[in-house]
Amino acid sequence: MATSSITNIKSVILCKDTQISMFKEHYPYIYRCLELAKNGVFEALPNPSVGAVIVYNNLIIGEGSTSKYGGPHAEVNAINSVKNKNLLLKSTLYVSLEPCSHFGKTPPCADLIIKMNIPKVVIGITDPFSKVCGQGIAKLKQAGIEVLVGILEEECQESNKRFLTLHQKQRPYIILKWAQTQDGFIAPHSGENHKIFWISNSYSQQLVHKWRSEEVSFLVGKGTVESDNPSLTTRSWFGKNPLRIFIDRTASLDQHYTLKNGDAKTLCFTENPNTTNNKHLTYIQIDFSKNIIPQICKTLFEMQIASVVIEGGLKTLQSFIDSGYWDEARIFTSQNSINQGIKSPLLNIYSKVISQKIDSDLLTIKYR
Numbered sequence: 001m002a003t004s005s006i007t008n009i010k011s012v013i014l015c016k017d018t019q020i021s022m023f024k025e026h027y028p029y030i031y032r033c034l035e036l037a038k039n040g041v042f043e044a045l046p047n048p049s050v051g052a053v054i055v056y057n058n059l060i061i062g063e064g065s066t067s068k069y070g071g072p073h074a075e076v077n078a079i080n081s082v083k084n085k086n087l088l089l090k091s092t093l094y095v096s097l098e099p100c101s102h103f104g105k106t107p108p109c110a111d112l113i114i115k116m117n118i119p120k121v122v123i124g125i126t127d128p129f130s131k132v133c134g135q136g137i138a139k140l141k142q143a144g145i146e147v148l149v150g151i152l153e154e155e156c157q158e159s160n161k162r163f164l165t166l167h168q169k170q171r172p173y174i175i176l177k178w179a180q181t182q183d184g185f186i187a188p189h190s191g192e193n194h195k196i197f198w199i200s201n202s203y204s205q206q207l208v209h210k211w212r213s214e215e216v217s218f219l220v221g222k223g224t225v226e227s228d229n230p231s232l233t234t235r236s237w238f239g240k241n242p243l244r245i246f247i248d249r250t251a252s253l254d255q256h257y258t259l260k261n262g263d264a265k266t267l268c269f270t271e272n273p274n275t276t277n278n279k280h281l282t283y284i285q286i287d288f289s290k291n292i293i294p295q296i297c298k299t300l301f302e303m304q305i306a307s308v309v310i311e312g313g314l315k316t317l318q319s320f321i322d323s324g325y326w327d328e329a330r331i332f333t334s335q336n337s338i339n340q341g342i343k344s345p346l347l348n349i350y351s352k353v354i355s356q357k358i359d360s361d362l363l364t365i366k367y368r
């Protein structure tokens, strides 16, 4: 069994060990690229996080991963890390995503690879970004470089799922998240308790704060704001607060709710045109006579928000599910039962399930 990278949280990942050693054995360099890519996965957003490895005579002579948003790409960092640049002439560059071919915040990596006379490039997956989209590969091939594409494709896609979803589906990567009791409830009936009812344990709660430091935004419905008065900030982990988002059709929630306190940038989706933005809170008008979920996702895409976690409640979660707008559901199940209350969302169609114990809770991750 492999211990999770979450050091402060009691957790154990069940399975996967044999799969990982198989990847390492057959595709060690692209596997290493994926390890390197993990370094910048959240800091590079909305750009992809990529890993690059340069191999000479079966030896790794250079490595690099994507810098913070706007900084040098993995290929540049890997090439710069090679001491004896003459070795590049007989080396292979491995990279988890197609090298870029356009001038963005930095010049094209494909041009640098050509300039350094690297004779062979092995690529995990192609880049769906419209300004690259196969053109990086074409440039390399035109320069006479041997190019191999499509190694550990599923793993490369997983490593950049937020970036890929943004470009392929024109919406953020959507993570549904809720905590449920053993007997399938997410809260007691409303009205019984006007403060938050904790179901998951403190380790799970800490893990959610870690996710808040990583993912771009967190969204709740008005019912959750009224019943729980959530903060949606990162308090039990290090790092940034996410962008906070809530739905309030009439924009009638009053100022005492914590989401309006200016602790983090916050968006409210409403139909009410008579709203006043302030430094921290921006109202965005949408049409509530139509399905609001595609409208919310379109707005977030236009803002280049690469990921959103839907933290509840039932109506909001079920709306995303029923509209088919979700990628992953992270469900904490406690060992307690409450016999009655608000039933968990219904999620019938999913392709893959991973489970992990978080002390007494079971965290189940379902992929669409």
Ligand SMILES: NC(=O)C1=CN([C@@H]2O[C@H](COP(=O)(O)OP(=O)(O)OC[C@H]3O[C@@H](n4cnc5c(N)ncnc54)[C@H](OP(=O)(O)O)[C@@H]3O)[C@@H](O)[C@H]2O)C=CC1
Residues within 6 Å of the ligand: 177, 178, 179, 180, 185, 186, 187, 188, 189, 190, 196, 197, 199, 220, 221, 222, 223, 224, 225, 227, 228, 247, 248, 249, 250, 288, 292, 293, 311, 312, 313, 314, 315, 316, 317, 319, 342
């Ligand atoms: N255990 C857990 O993980 C969690 C539990 N909860 C619990 O869930 C309960 C709240 O759930 P619920 O009452 O369903 O409230 P929600 O938080 O889902 O909010 C519902 C409201 O959000 C707006 N809204 C959401 N989706 C849509 C849509 N598709 N179209 C139009 N408007 C929409 C509406 O606002 P409007 O009224 O302005 O029209 C609606 O009344 C609470 O008891 C809370 O404690 C909440 C989060 C997590």
Ligand SMILES: Nc1c(N[C@@H]2O[C@H](COP(=O)(O)O)[C@@H](O)[C@H]2O)[nH]c(=O)[nH]c1=O
Residues within 6 Å of the ligand: 178, 179, 196, 197, 198, 199, 200, 204, 205, 208, 220, 224, 228, 229, 230, 231, 232, 233, 311, 312, 332
């Ligand atoms: N009850 C419940 C959750 N509830 C979610 O957490 C929000 C509270 O966030 P904050 O105010 O920042 O601590 C709350 O409004 C709801 O969205 N989450 C969980 O992981 N486990 C739980 O048992």
Ligand SMILES: [Zn+2]
Residues within 6 Å of the ligand: 073, 074, 075, 099, 100, 101, 107, 108, 109, 110
């Ligand atoms: Zn590049």
